[in-house]
Amino acid sequence: MVWLNAAFSFFLALEHYPQAIDRVAIVCGIFTFVFLYAKIDNYLLYAEKFQLRKALLIGVCIKSLFQFFPGVELAAGMASTAFVPWIMGNIRFVSAYFITLTDGVLLSVIAALLTGLINFVMTQLLNLRIKRA
Secondary structure (H helix, E strand, O other): OHHHHHHHHHHHHHOOOOOHHHHHHHHHHHHHHHHHHHHHHHHHHHOOOHHHHHHHHHHHHHHHHHHHOHHHHHHHHHHHHHHHHHHHOOOOOHHHHHHHHHHHHHHHHHHHHHHHHHHHHHHHHHHHHHHHO
16 A cells, blocks of 8 residues: 555656656655555564554555545645755755655654544544443
């Protein structure tokens, strides 16, 4: 699923990065991000932290739903496109790589916040249901 999210973001970025070196940097950023998600997933699996692994999966699902609301994707992309060059300047390959990573981190943080909110609401609803019974 992480690959599908990355593919959508990649196609959005193509028009802004016509240079081949920038596109390679974006692909490298996507591979880095997918690799990190896979490592986190494997760690949670082997550490038997199934609740956190489930939250990670829900977060990825929520993140994939952002594709139906492109405003979230575009806002994260615009924020990372403004932030990274402001911090480090516009350096070929490096800027595109870190913009891709920053975009992924921003989307993941938003997805994690939504996952936490959903978990909180569901827990509160369950507690209300138990109190009524």
